[in-house]
Amino acid sequence: MASLSEFIGALGRYDFLQSALITAIMVGVMSGIIGSFIILRGMSLMGDAISHAVLPGVAVAYMFGFNLLIGASVFGILAALLIGFVASHSKIKTDTSIGVVFSAFYALGFILISMVESSTNLHHILFGNILAVSDSDIMTTAVVLGIVIMFVVTFYKELLVISFDETFGRTYGLPVQVFHYALMLVLTLVTVSALQTVGIILVVAMLITPAATAFLWTNNLKVMLVLASILGAISASVGLYLSYTLNWASGPAIVLVAATMFLISFIVSPKQAFLKWPSKKAVA
DSSP states (O other): OOOHHHHHHHHHHOHHHHHHHHHHHHHHHHHHHHHHHHHHTTOHHHHHHHHHHTHHHHHHHHHHTOOHHHHHHHHHHHHHHHHHHHHHSSSSOHHHHHHHHHHHHHHHHHHHHHHHSOHHHHHHHHHOOGGGOOHHHHHHHHHHHHHHHHHHHHTHHHHHHHHHOHHHHHHTTOOHHHHHHHHHHHHHHHHHHTHHHHHHHHHHHHHHHHHHHHHTTOSOHHHHHHHHHHHHHHHHHHHHHHHHHHOOOHHHHHHHHHHHHHHHHHHHOTTTTSSOOOOOOOOO
């Protein structure tokens, strides 16, 4: 295993490693931001559904030679709309409709990918290959990060209200459904950006784990957003280091680091109170 100094030295020598680190950090930051709203709204299953539902969009984009972001975004939003339609027009609960829709989309994606791509490329789509990131991938990720930040900054108050009390948001006159689908669109963009880094299978873990870890440390949304972004960036950076030095797949390495930080926080965070910290007593 290469030492940290050797890894830093490699960063200075290899452009592909620099590109991988920059992309990984950006994905970690945007995943932490959007993931915070996903877990606060109890939409972890929806995040899982969207991350899997984009696969046929990726396949269609490959087949017809257009941008992956367009194909995946169309299918991600289509999945969100279909889930909402099934849940609202039947006696089936939302979690059941999510399971039906995302499994169908995922299966369709597998079939389409197998028709146009080799198993190696399919493996990269499923589990990520951050060391093969291109200049266009960096630009796409930077644009999506900018969209995420602008979206959250512009509509922070509205997102705050509907994340904690959707009923109050409706009473207050907020277009809750509009914000819901806007969040789904941004979630889809983040998911597509993370394909190269962690892959489709593990992108939901990157969306949820840093945000869940941050949630254990604070009750303040702004602090949670910042902390989740930092934890996402740390997970991505350390995961890339492990991927490069141990020849691990980038996606599993990054997610494993994020999960380790969650486990540590689960044990030691004061909010979780898994460990009972001794209270300070006044000294006479």
